[in-house]
Amino acid sequence: MGRENDYEVFAAGDVVLQGGATLRDARLAYKTYGRLNADKSNAIVCPTWYSGRHWDNEWMIGEGMALDPDTYFIIVPNMLGNGLSTSPSNTPPPYDRGRFPNVTFYDNVALQHRLVTERFGIERLALVTGWSMGAGQSYQWAVAYPETVERIVPFCGSSVTSVHNKVFLEGIKAALTADAAWNNGWYATQPTTGLRAMARVYAGWGFSQAFYWNQEYTRLGFSSLEDFLVGFWEGFFLDRDANNLLTMLWTWQNGDVGRTPGFNGDTVHALNSIKAKTLILPGGKDLYFPPEDEKWTAEHIPNAELRVIPSTWGHFAGHGTNPEDVRFIDDAIKELLAR
Known part of the structure; x- marks a missing residue:
């Protein structure tokens, strides 16, 4: 499995961000695994996390795993700002470096939705899942595109960034x-x-x-x-x-599904609107996204289940480095996909 140059680019043209700035010639870097089936019903989106690149999600993908490329078509989009998609480091003046505009979770997911629909013609996603900011994007997908997303498994992440x-x-x-x-x-x-x-x-x-x-x-x-x-x-x-x-970091700090157009900053209303089958997996000792925060989230989503990862690895229970945690997360995703 690949590295820096092993990805494709969706050229999105000029994209107006929630903050009002325009990203000109916006580029979304992504990699796919497996094949899209005839009725386009086997697609999964697995967004990247804070500073992560597409290859950092490859621990989730493989034969016999929940995200098995023999069964599913897995799309891993790189977040805006991660150095592969449009970022301060690769944008020409005047929006380069210290002038790069603020980007929200919604901005990221709106661009991913264009990739999924325009490049692949996909209308339904079997699953959106991810770690940390990938979890934030999973929630965002379910709120912004409720008719598209069948299931979400956000792990070690949140729908709204807590004050702490x-x-x-x-x-x-x-x-x-x-x-x-x-x-x-x-x-x-x-x-x-x-x-x-x-x-x-x-x-x-x-x-x-x-x-x-x-x-x-x-x-x-x-x-x-x-x-x-x-x-x-x-x-x-x-x-x-x-x-x-x-x-x-700005994207993370300002994370809130209530900022989705149509919800006027009402996080609870946004969570109430989620139609996807939802399985939330907080890390038992995660210092960023503790289980009690995600319990609050689960209480506001119809069809949501909370299942705590029994790990001492804190936030990094979701990083893919601890085999026991990998098994727990993979088994949970398999169970939800089987429903």
């Missing part, structure tokens, strides 16, 4: 932008001091207290805590572009 989650994001934003090299987004080289600082702040939130207490990072091949902080966390962010990270 916004505070965490302020912390990592402050760490990144405190680097003088950042220069309000007009840097000549990446602000690596800020990226490393951001990574260290992130490290205390991505995994749970129990993960660190049990020194689970040794299972990932790291020889000490410092080795994990440098090798995993700093390495995680150093190949990302700072403006791209800040663009996706």
Whole structure:
């Protein structure tokens, strides 16, 4: 399975964003797995997450898994701002770098809907599923296009970004932008001091207290805590572009299905409108999206079930690195697809 150049591009033309700016010659990078069947009923959309690229979702896709390319046609669209789709790092002036406009979850999903309908002629999706911001996009799909989406399985994510989650994001934003090299987004080289600082702040939130207490990072091949902080966390962010990270951070911070056109900011009304069969999988010790937040969400969605991932891996229960969590998520998706 592929990497940087192993994807296709949907050229969307000029796209007017919710904030009023126009993305000119907008490009949505995506990769597909499997084949679309004759009646176009086997399509699944699996959006990317904060800083993730399409290949970062490939742990979910494979023979014998819920997302089996022998059975399903799986579309993995890259979020705006992730460096492959239209982003600060690849947009020409005047909307380049520090001038890149704000993008919402709705903006992302509206573009994905165009890809699904215009490029493939798909009218129904068997499933939309994803981790973290991929979960946010799953909720957004179900609210914005209720007649299209049959099922959603959002895991370790939310339909509306909580106040506490916004505070965490302020912390990592402050760490990144405190680097003088950042220069309000007009840097000549990446602000690596800020990226490393951001990574260290992130490290205390991505995994749970129990993960660190049990020194689970040794299972990932790291020889000490410092080795994990440098090798995993700093390495995680150093190949990302700072403006791209800040663009996706704004999208995350401002996540709210109530912002969907027609709902006037009413999150509960938006959740009430979801018609898809919904299975919500929060991580038991997720510090961003705790189970009690998603319990609130489930209470407002008809046909929703909440099932907590029994994991000490915190938010990263949904990252695909822990085999036990992978099995739990995969089994849950299989069960919903069988309904």
